[in-house]
């Protein structure tokens with residue numbers, strides 16, 4: 001880090017709760033406690049690095065000991081910052097506020113002595129306050145001394161503990177504290193904060209650049225300020241999003257989109273071009289791959305939450321592009337990409353030639369992209385030899401589904417269990433949809449009567465959930481006619497039978513078997529019909 005890296009963080013350390021970003025729960029509880037004079041003996045602040053643990057501890061200490069500018073004030077959630085105690089605490093010079101950094105004092109015998117000093121009353125302040133940072137690092141002897149004090153707490157002594165590793169703090173200690181779990185700061189407010197600080201420093205930080213910085217800091221304010229420090233020093237003129245990307249060694253998003261699109265299309269040449277472009281401008285192969293992983297993660301979320309997912313780091317244009325890419329990708333591709341990239345990450349990291357390792361990985365992935373999202377090619381080829389399996393030109397895959405004995409009812413909102421499951425899914429009832437597809441054997445659907453036999457592993461709650469859902473979804477009461485046996489195969493079984501039949505036939509084809517040979521261990525687990533997205537039930 002540049003020598004200036006702590007400058008902004010120190011310069012802008014919040015002195016009152018109002019200046020603190022986030023941490024509302026802590027602020028609210030402490031404020032109420034002070035106002036109602038209901039204080040805990042000890043406070044325990046936990047959370048990741050640089051989110052305000054030490055800062056909050058000091059504000060609390062000031063609030064407890066502040067006497068106001070006239071020296072007559074009561075304790076307050078809004079310390080004046082002017083009285084003797086406020087000033088001394090800010091300057092680390094208050095004899096009644098003892099700050100111990102357990103990380104650098106472990107095992108040192110006098111830590112125990114310092115803690116045992118808690119028997120004595122404060123010299124001049126309202127409270128004697130021990131702020132123990134990284135408390136999980138205390139020695140056994142120190143913890144014992146602490147525990148003794150906490151068991152018989154002197155009235156005018158308070159403890160404020162901070163730690164990044166709560167699990168290493170003995171439960172005997174934790175249970176005697178009022179605990180606050182400090183949160184990571186969200187990307188947008190953190191970016192806005194960085195813009196404000198930059199402005200105070202007389203520099204302009206564009207929104208996109210600020211968002212990239214806050215995204216890279218993973219919610220830690222201190223990290224984000226360190227990065228901003230670095231940017232202010234390293235980028236002398238106008239700070240741009242590109243400048244920040246370059247500083248962080250991040251890949252250019254447009255090239256990243258190109259790379260992903262190439263993989264999706266199975267276009268190895270273009271994938272190579274995109275990688276080389278990034279490599280030339282200084283992006284490390286591992287970084288390129290990590291960026292790709294992030295992209296795949298975001299796309300998967302977009303897909304899983306039907307477009308209702310945003311990443312603060314995106315600009316409007318990027319957001320649009322992301323939605324487009326998510327639509328173009330199937331869930332199967334996304335999860336397969338994720339797995340291959342995740343596995344490849346280790347290879348690239350360990351390789352003596354990371355660029356080559358990345359390129360080889362891209363070849364592997366772009367081939368799988370071809371297979372996953374363009375199975376048409378394979379299917380088309382297979383079709384010539386397997387007219388029984390793949391009907392043409394109709395895209396539906398005909399398979400060996402047993403003939404159903406379902407009577408099509410007049411006008412219920414669903415004609416079969418597949419449609420019922422879809423209905424449930426549309427209404428956000430994923431679990432129910434899952435169960436409908438796997439646990440029900442349909443016998444008949446008639447006017448508001450649903451007759452089926454449940455599978456052995458069906459949950460006991462299924463019929464109750466179904467009754468409730470049917471009434472909710474159709475506005476009418478349904479009767480469930482539950483039989484012990486009989487009925488058609490479950491939707492899931494039907495799918496499996498179909499897939500198995502198709503796969504068996506596919507595997508026999510020369511083209512497919514040669515592809516399988518090229519990817520040892522590879523399995524075909526999904527075949528999509530030409531033109532349509534979902535394999536649909538034949539209607540009759």
Ligand SMILES: Nc1ncnc2c1ncn2[C@@H]1O[C@H](COP(=O)(O)OP(=O)(O)OP(=O)(O)O)[C@@H](O)[C@H]1O
Pocket residue numbers: 008009010012013014019020021022023048049050051052053054055056162163164221222223225
């Ligand atoms: N919630 C916050 N609001 C505003 N600034 C913050 C916040 N948290 C941290 N900072 C900034 O980061 C600097 C470091 O914060 P602080 O020392 O409180 O972090 P910490 O949580 O104790 O981290 P560590 O675990 O590394 O000790 C502060 O001086 C301040 O500039």
Ligand SMILES: [Mg+2]
Pocket residue numbers: 053054055133162
């Ligand atoms: Mg700290």
Ligand SMILES: [Zn+2]
Pocket residue numbers: 065066067068069079080081082083084085086087
């Ligand atoms: Zn004060």
